[in-house]
Amino acid sequence: MKNTLILTLCLFLTHVCYSNIQKEVNIGFKGMEFNTFANELYNKHQITVYYKEQWVKNIKLNKSYTDLNLNNIFTDILKGTNIHFLIRGKIVVLTNKQDLSQTFNLLKQEKITVEKPEVIQSDIELSKLQDQEYKIHKIGTSLGKKKVKLFGKITHFESSQPLKGVEIYLPNLSHGVTSDKNGYYEIELNPGFYTLHYKYMGLKPCSRKINLKGDGRLNIQLINEIRTIKEVQVLAKNDNVKRTSMGIEYIKAKDIESLPSALGEPDIIKSTTMLPGVESAGEGSIGFNVRGGSSDQNLILIDNAPIYYPAHFFGFFSAFNNDMIQEASLYKSSIPIQFGGRISSTYEILSHSNIPSNIEGKLGVSPITTKAFLNLPINKDKLSIMNSFRFTYSDWVVDKIDSKELVDSKADFYDWQGKIIYKPNNNNQFDLSYYKSEDEFQLHSDTIYNFNNFVTSANWRYRFNEKLKMNNSLYYSNFSYDMSSKDIESNAFKLNHNVNEIGFKTYMNLEKNIYTNIDFGLESKYYNISPGEMKPNAVNSVVNYSKIPEENGLESAIFIGAKHEFTGSITAEAGIRYSLYGNVGKRDELIYKDGITSRPNVIDTVKTSSGLNNLYHGPELRLSLNYALNSSSSFKASYNRTQQYIHLLSNTTSISPTDTWKLTDRYLKPQVGDQLSLGYYKNLLDSKVELSVEAYYKKIKDAKDYKDGAQLYLNEHAENEVLNANGKNYGIEFLIRKQKGRFNTMISYTYSRSFLKTKEESGEFAVNDGNWYRAPFDKPHNFKAFFSFKLSRRFIFSTNTVFHTGRPATYPIAKYKLQDIPIIYYSKRNEYRLPNYFRTDISLLIEGNLKKNKAYHTSWSFGLYNLTSRKNAYSVYFRSEESFVVGYKMSIFGEVIPTVTYNIEF
Numbered sequence: 001m002k003n004t005l006i007l008t009l010c011l012f013l014t015h016v017c018y019s020n021i022q023k024e025v026n027i028g029f030k031g032m033e034f035n036t037f038a039n040e041l042y043n044k045h046q047i048t049v050y051y052k053e054q055w056v057k058n059i060k061l062n063k064s065y066t067d068l069n070l071n072n073i074f075t076d077i078l079k080g081t082n083i084h085f086l087i088r089g090k091i092v093v094l095t096n097k098q099d100l101s102q103t104f105n106l107l108k109q110e111k112i113t114v115e116k117p118e119v120i121q122s123d124i125e126l127s128k129l130q131d132q133e134y135k136i137h138k139i140g141t142s143l144g145k146k147k148v149k150l151f152g153k154i155t156h157f158e159s160s161q162p163l164k165g166v167e168i169y170l171p172n173l174s175h176g177v178t179s180d181k182n183g184y185y186e187i188e189l190n191p192g193f194y195t196l197h198y199k200y201m202g203l204k205p206c207s208r209k210i211n212l213k214g215d216g217r218l219n220i221q222l223i224n225e226i227r228t229i230k231e232v233q234v235l236a237k238n239d240n241v242k243r244t245s246m247g248i249e250y251i252k253a254k255d256i257e258s259l260p261s262a263l264g265e266p267d268i269i270k271s272t273t274m275l276p277g278v279e280s281a282g283e284g285s286i287g288f289n290v291r292g293g294s295s296d297q298n299l300i301l302i303d304n305a306p307i308y309y310p311a312h313f314f315g316f317f318s319a320f321n322n323d324m325i326q327e328a329s330l331y332k333s334s335i336p337i338q339f340g341g342r343i344s345s346t347y348e349i350l351s352h353s354n355i356p357s358n359i360e361g362k363l364g365v366s367p368i369t370t371k372a373f374l375n376l377p378i379n380k381d382k383l384s385i386m387n388s389f390r391f392t393y394s395d396w397v398v399d400k401i402d403s404k405e406l407v408d409s410k411a412d413f414y415d416w417q418g419k420i421i422y423k424p425n426n427n428n429q430f431d432l433s434y435y436k437s438e439d440e441f442q443l444h445s446d447t448i449y450n451f452n453n454f455v456t457s458a459n460w461r462y463r464f465n466e467k468l469k470m471n472n473s474l475y476y477s478n479f480s481y482d483m484s485s486k487d488i489e490s491n492a493f494k495l496n497h498n499v500n501e502i503g504f505k506t507y508m509n510l511e512k513n514i515y516t517n518i519d520f521g522l523e524s525k526y527y528n529i530s531p532g533e534m535k536p537n538a539v540n541s542v543v544n545y546s547k548i549p550e551e552n553g554l555e556s557a558i559f560i561g562a563k564h565e566f567t568g569s570i571t572a573e574a575g576i577r578y579s580l581y582g583n584v585g586k587r588d589e590l591i592y593k594d595g596i597t598s599r600p601n602v603i604d605t606v607k608t609s610s611g612l613n614n615l616y617h618g619p620e621l622r623l624s625l626n627y628a629l630n631s632s633s634s635f636k637a638s639y640n641r642t643q644q645y646i647h648l649l650s651n652t653t654s655i656s657p658t659d660t661w662k663l664t665d666r667y668l669k670p671q672v673g674d675q676l677s678l679g680y681y682k683n684l685l686d687s688k689v690e691l692s693v694e695a696y697y698k699k700i701k702d703a704k705d706y707k708d709g710a711q712l713y714l715n716e717h718a719e720n721e722v723l724n725a726n727g728k729n730y731g732i733e734f735l736i737r738k739q740k741g742r743f744n745t746m747i748s749y750t751y752s753r754s755f756l757k758t759k760e761e762s763g764e765f766a767v768n769d770g771n772w773y774r775a776p777f778d779k780p781h782n783f784k785a786f787f788s789f790k791l792s793r794r795f796i797f798s799t800n801t802v803f804h805t806g807r808p809a810t811y812p813i814a815k816y817k818l819q820d821i822p823i824i825y826y827s828k829r830n831e832y833r834l835p836n837y838f839r840t841d842i843s844l845l846i847e848g849n850l851k852k853n854k855a856y857h858t859s860w861s862f863g864l865y866n867l868t869s870r871k872n873a874y875s876v877y878f879r880s881e882e883s884f885v886v887g888y889k890m891s892i893f894g895e896v897i898p899t900v901t902y903n904i905e906f
Contacts, residue, residue, distance in 0.1 A: 247333025
């Protein structure tokens with residue numbers, strides 16, 4: 001009662017003191033909108049009006065007002081509506097259906113008992129945040145500029161994580177902007193009063209009223225959408241139509257949790273194989289092929305550092321714990337100018353970059369793996385440390401795989417990934433990321449395989465001002481493997497292979513204005529490869545020691561690019577990247593007669609100089625054009641040239657831990673890819689459904705293939721086994737996707753072809769008589785369908801179906817004897833195909849109790865992989881049995897694989 005009387009008395013005294021202001025108001029004209037009326041009240045009379053925009057959107061003035069009492073003006077304007085008002089001095093408060101004048105009536109006061117509720121700090125902070133919608137924020141200082149700039153950062157209220165792709169728009173203007181991957185946005189406007197709206201899918205939209213006088217900052221926090229009674233959908237427009245670049249797919253870690261997987265583990269890399277134009281290299285394997293390219297033509301980055309073998313457990317598990325991942329971007333066509341070194345795609349994976357208010361963690365347990373994640377804030381909003389750890393106890397799974405080659409086999413792995421984030425202020429952020437993994441397995445013999453990854457990167461992001469930003473990265477990546485055997489002492493051996501890469505990159509972005517962005521920078525990387533070392537592994541071993549000399553190479557590049565919006569419908573992006581590569585250090589090189597790289601043609605050996613030699617360089621152009629037909633559809637075109645100076649030598653179609661990496665040299669030329677793409681993009685049903693069609697044609701110069709019977713192990717002169725070939729890939733991709741609402745789906749169909757042609761058109765090294773032949777990754781037809789149903793707030797059911805043409809294969813087609821020696825005659829290379837591939841999976845995600853104030857949250861994930869128990873062929877091999885050649889098909893998963901995972905999150 002006492003508090004109410006004091007508040008009432010204060011309001012009454014304020015009213016008396018300022019009553020003279022209410023009598024001299026001159027404002028308005030017939031048809032003036034209420035927003036404009038409120039703005040003019042503030043400009044002319046410094047009177048502030050608080051209200052929600054949706055209450056007054058249909059209210060307009062019927063006349064102009066001269067020397068009238070403010071109370072009478074509002075009474076006249078709001079007549080016939082449900083809007084009430086309360087005037088106290090220079091403040092006017094509007095309410096919907098609730099008359100505040102009754103609450104603060106001085107003549108009638110009833111006795112009110114006020115119970116003081118328990119208020120926690122988070123509720124107070126949320127209340128303060130919600131109050132921001134009713135204030136007019138004064139931004140900047142007036143300096144007489146015609147154009148001023150509003151900028152800021154948008155974050156999630158609960159996690160402080162930056163939000164990418166938030167839509168910022170003004171209803172009365174024709175343009176808006178979206179926030180970048182660090183949550184920053186910037187918009188250029190005339191000085192004046194505005195109401196800005198902020199929208200992001202899944203979060204509550206908000207608005208801010210501003211008085212923009214000069215350049216200034218306005219940071220925004222968005223909160224989770226609270227749904228009551230019935231479901232409310234918050235929709236944000238898809239930028240697939242707006243953006244200039246083509247062939248880009250953004251993947252959120254949350255999006256793949258309900259995606260069925262081979263062994264029940266969410267996998268950020270495997271999820272890419274559900275995208276059009278991306279094919280799995282084999283059943284359950286990590287290697288993937290993009291638009292007909294080989295696995296080594298994909299650059300995979302984790303926090304700006306490359307990883308060479310992103311796999312565990314024969315390729316069935318990704319290298320990364322999904323709980324550490326924030327998002328990933330796959331660039332199939334318009335590869336950004338700052339990326340280089342591979343000719344098919346760049347896959348950029350980013351770990352979490354938020355500093356939470358409280359400790360965050362997650363524990364997951366399945367019959368195969370256990371994983372843990374912890375994000376520990378050390379200093380609020382400034383310093384945090386996050387780590388994830390995962391290990392497997394998977395030997396029993398190996399016993400279930402129907403393969404004679406895996407009898408008496410075993411496999412184990414672990415990985416550790418972490419990140420330290422330090423944000424001393426708004427302009428600086430320092431990250432230190434690190435990753436370590438180790439695998440050990442044994443395949444149907446006494447041979448033990450070990451392979452290891454160690455990757456680390458230091459990143460510094462600095463903002464000179466709101467226009468100029470800089471990203472610096474320094475990284476180191478190591479991949480090594482060894483094979484060893486010592487059960488038979490006389491044959492005991494150990495074989496090692498090691499790849500090291502160290503590099504740095506400086507990348508700067510200049511936002512010249514709202515129409516023009518400029519990117520520029522430089523990078524350099526140093527390669528060190530130990531191709532192989534064989535040594536005896538026991539005292540009495542007769543294995544001879546041998547080691548292939550190390551290879552060293554230096555690759556550098558400078559780049560610059562710009563994006564410009566010419567009109568409201570045409571946007572162009574262009575850039576050039578100039579790369580330079582050379583071998584480093586002395587090495588012996590063979591000279592061949594007539595350039596034919598075979599042992600009988602060796603005529604001399606030369607030693608290279610100690611500096612750079614075998615130099616290769618050239619420009620890499622990037623061009624993109626977007627022509628917007630309207631706000632929901634557009635045409636795009638792009639051209640990319642990329643160069644690759646490091647190659648994976650492998651006789652298998654998927655990545656194997658015993659493959660050999662090889663640098664470009666005198667005879668193994670850099671691979672050069674030229675790709676032209678065209679596409680049409682359409683958003684339907686108020687941007688709920690995305691439709692796209694992309695066609696591409698790619699030429700490859702100096703693609704790598706192999707001579708018949710190539711021996712790649714411990715071969716110092718790999719040019720004797722490797723062929724430089726020309727390649728051509730082309731295809732068309734169709735995609736329809738819905739990512740909003742309770743029912744989500746993605747359906748794609750791709751028709752694609754991939755061919756190779758050796759440069760030798762005749763002679764013993766001319767494959768298929770010098771004609772075009774199918775590349776190992778040529779799969780013409782590929783259909784994928786993913787469906788997700790949100791049955792309730794706790795239950796999500798998902799299913800996916802995959803069909804594609806079998807990959808090419810070379811079969812024996814005849815057997816004969818020559819002088820009593822049996823000889824098998826093979827078909828032309830890749831003339832036949834493996835059987836077509838088909839698979840259906842289902843999964844059910846069950847969330848625990850959805851109460852907000854819980855110490856932890858739980859969930860269950862159940863899945864069935866290969867629901868139809870189809871025996872898809874991983875490979876086909878042949879044996880000579882008496883007078884016949886008999887073929888056998890090997891399947892990795894020939895039956896349904898059930899999976900279950902239990903997660904605890906806090």
